[in-house]
Amino acid sequence: MFKYHVFICLCLFAFAKAESQQKVVDTTKTEQLEEIVLTATRTERQLSSLPLPVTLISKKTIEKSGAIRLNEILNEQTGIITVADESGFEGVQIQGISSDYILILIDGVPLVGRSAGNFDLSRLTVGNIKQIEVVKGPSSSLYGSEALGGVINIITEKPASPALKGNASYRIGSFEQQDINLNLKKRFEKLRLSLFANRFSSDGYDLTPETSGQTVNPFENYTFNTRVFYDFKENLTLFTSARYYNQVQEAGFTFEDVDFEGDSQEQEWNTHARLDHKWNDDFNISYEFYYTNYQAAELLADPIGGEVLSDSDFNQTLLRPEIRANYKITEYGTLTAGVGYQVEALDRTFFDERVQFDSQYLYAQYDVNLSEKWNVIAGARFDNHSEYSNQFSPKLAAIYNINESIAVKGSVGYGFKAPDFRQLYFDFTNSAVGYTVLGYNVAPAKLNELQAQGQILDVVVPLNDLNDPLEAESSIGYNLGMTYKKGKWNAELNLFRNDFTNLIDTRIIARRTNGQNVFSYVNFDEIYTTGFELNTGYKVTNDLNISAGYQLLYAFDKAQEQAVEDGSVFIRDAQTNQSVAIDRSEYFGLVNRSRHNANIKIFYDIKKYKANVNLRLLYRSKYAQFDTNGNGLIDIYDSSFINGFVTTNVAATKTFYKDFDLQIGANNLLNYRDNNIPTLPGIQGYIRLNYQF
Structure with missing residues (x-):
């Protein structure tokens, strides 16, 4: 009722x-x-002046929509789809590019914790968010790995009033879902403080009552975030932030008529400090330090017999100091440059030991107005990594204002994603079925161990194929669009194309004596996504606004596409029971991609x-x-x-x-x-x- x-x-x-x-x-x-956007250029820019495809979601929009978690509000944006992976986590898809290749930031620094590829967007509450900025297309020229398909930056509020301001809220909904917020903000003479707390819980739900277990199990999580701003001088300011997240969720699974019970736990905390120094009107520099840690654990056991079905741990850390500067070279041009060092480590079940990546990077970008109508942004980044080849990521974007109402813009950029810990160091054998998955770096040694134990029937690839380093996945993205804004109307059209190479996927490298396979990872896939997005809005009155958005998407694997065109892919005809080659029009494309949104x-x-x-x-x-x-x-x-x-x-x-x-x-x-x-x-x-x- x-x-x-x-x-x-x-x-x-x-x-x-x-x-x-x-x-x-x-x-x-x-x-x-x-209207001010920071993510696209790492400098303050008016949204309407950007030559890049950017979606900005304001606090006002979030509040009116009733959204309480990040996945809810993102799923309502044109060209953005949330998709669950095998872990059950709901990740984001942009321009047909999956969640693995979308970088998630909070106040400009990255979040970690992708156990199966997707970043769980429901981890993030929107209760203290000022705005959300979504940059579509390759953004590695500023942000490096994982920004191959785009960047989502969550920007929190900054206290402005000397009086104590804030809000307290309580929400209750279906499935006993409860959300409680407390947000406090105050500004002193030189000091600004904010404190945010959130509790979110649900009894879960079951879409298949005829089977054992629930679709989503009951859970309870807490988020705490405190931020401190201190103005030493007018030109010297300090920002610090500490954030903590904790979730406990019931877990259950039926296997061979045994009901296993337990729970899963997640814990995340990060600390962020930035010192901004404005030397003069033309030059400013920021010194930034960031550390984050994400932990997850799950235990499933038979409460009667004591048999343990699953006992897994995941512990990832990221440490990153960075220095960046903006220098106004002329009245019309600004140079942005940065240098940083990153240490990322993961200790996980199915890894022999704790593994660590080290990388150094530097980037530069020049933002120049060639005339009153032309703006051009050119940038590049160089990444030196301990586990894969060096990466150079350039990007070029431009916008031309035809008149006060119409502008044309376009961009081309290179993006990359480094092989992750799982693809390099995974060592997992499914005890129930018997197959094995090995990370690329550990595969040769593990195969030798299995052979010595008499568990390998034959090796189906030359071991020399596993000697060369696994390459970073890469893409080149193109965007071409037009904006229109006049009177009560506004509209934006953006055509896009993303070509991916060296995509990493699994392949069979050996067969076990039990009849199952041994899998590892390899570079071979080449895919592309292409289409267009159209957004339009009409202000009927000062109080009534109507907007609409549409995306047309084609996403194909190039090897599969060629095989279809060569007539080498077949389907069995139900009437004649004969194999018939499928036609190009019958090839649908990649999984989880809708043609229309x-x-x-x-x-x-x-x-x-x-x-x-x-x-x-x-x-x-x-x-x-x-x-x-x-x-x-x-x-x-x-x-x-x-x-x-x-x-x-x-x-x-x-x-x-x-x-x-x-x-x-x-x-x-x-x-x-x-x-x-x-x-x-x-x-x-x-x-x-x-x-x-």
Whole structure:
């Protein structure tokens, strides 16, 4: 009954009349501040002036949407899809590029903890976020590895008022989901302090009650973040931040009629310090130090017999000092340069020992206005790494303002992703099935051990193939677009193409005497993603805004594409029982990629009643999860396709007594469900009360 109550309340709530009129606030300055983007160039730039494809999500948008975790708000943006991997973590896909290749930052520094490739976006609350910046396309020229497909930077708020400001909120929703926030901010003469705390919990849910276990098990997590700003002088400031995250989740699994129980735990903490020194109007320099640690552990055991099914640990650290500077060479051009050192280590179950990567890097970028209409950004980065070949990552971008309303922009850049710890050092044997997965660097020695133990039937690749270092994955990305903004209309069109080489995947390197295979990793895949994105908005009135977005995406494996064109990929005809070569039009492309994605958003401010309502319709066309007919690729005859679907999210907020906001909303209002999509458990209603002081 909860969903019906929510729907009725939404209708009544949106039109409830307040006793007093809402105070009209001039938001011009706020809107201008929200237009400032830092991530794309590492300098402050107006969003509209950038020659790169960037999505900016403001705090106001986040609050009105009712989103409480990062994955929720990102999933509503054009060209951004969240996809779960085998770990169950929900990662982000941009321009058809998977989560493995998207760098996640908080206040400009990277987060770690990818046990299976995806970064778990639900780890991040949005309760103290000022804005989210998404740079699409290769960004390794500034950020190095993992920025091959783009960058997501979460920027937290900075205290501005001498009075104690902040908010406290409580939200409860379906599946006993509860979210509690406390955010405090205060500015003294030279000192600014902020403290943020969040508790998030859920009883979980079960999409397949006919089977043992829940789809999502109950969990409880906490986030604490404190930030200190100190102005030694007008031109010398210090920023420090400490963040802690902890989650405990129940775990359960049935194997061979035995119910194994236990829990999984995650813990993350990071510390960040930056000293900014403005030497003069033309030159400033920042000294930065950052350290982060992510730990995860899971234990599954038979509570009766004591048999242990799974006992795993994951402990990753990252240490990074960096110095960067901005120098205004002329009135029209700024040079940005930086140098840094990075130490990354991982101690994990299925690794023989703790492993460590060391790297040094330097980058430079020149941002110049060639004329009143032309802006050009040229940059490059050099990375020297202990485990793979040196990388040079250039990028060039430009924007030309045809007039005050229309601008044309384009960019080309190189991106790379280093082989990760798992691909180099993994040593895992599935005890139930019997197959083995070996990291590239340990494969020769481990094969020799298995051969000495009489467990290898034959080696199917020359061992010399494992002597050369595994190459970093790389891509070249192209973006060409046009923006239009005049009166009540705004629109942006961006065409993109990303070509990837040296993608790393598994291959069979040996066969075991038990009939199973030994896998390792190799560079061989070449893929590309191409298409376009269109965003448009129309301001019907000062209070009513309508926007829409659409992405067309083609994502193909070049080797598979060539095999289809050569007529060497077959499908069995059900009527004749004969093998028939599939046609190029029948080759669908890569898994988990939808050809079409679209959204429509309606935001309505009812100022007279101190309320607002917003509605978001999100469409994703069909996509495939895996190959089912055994021909090695996704074609239209595979049976793992998930049909296209629409999700509808709605929220309504009303202000009472100036400081209290009551929000009622529902995600997936039309109650769409599919057991193959574990992140869509049906309608999720909620009520949230926020006190602003």
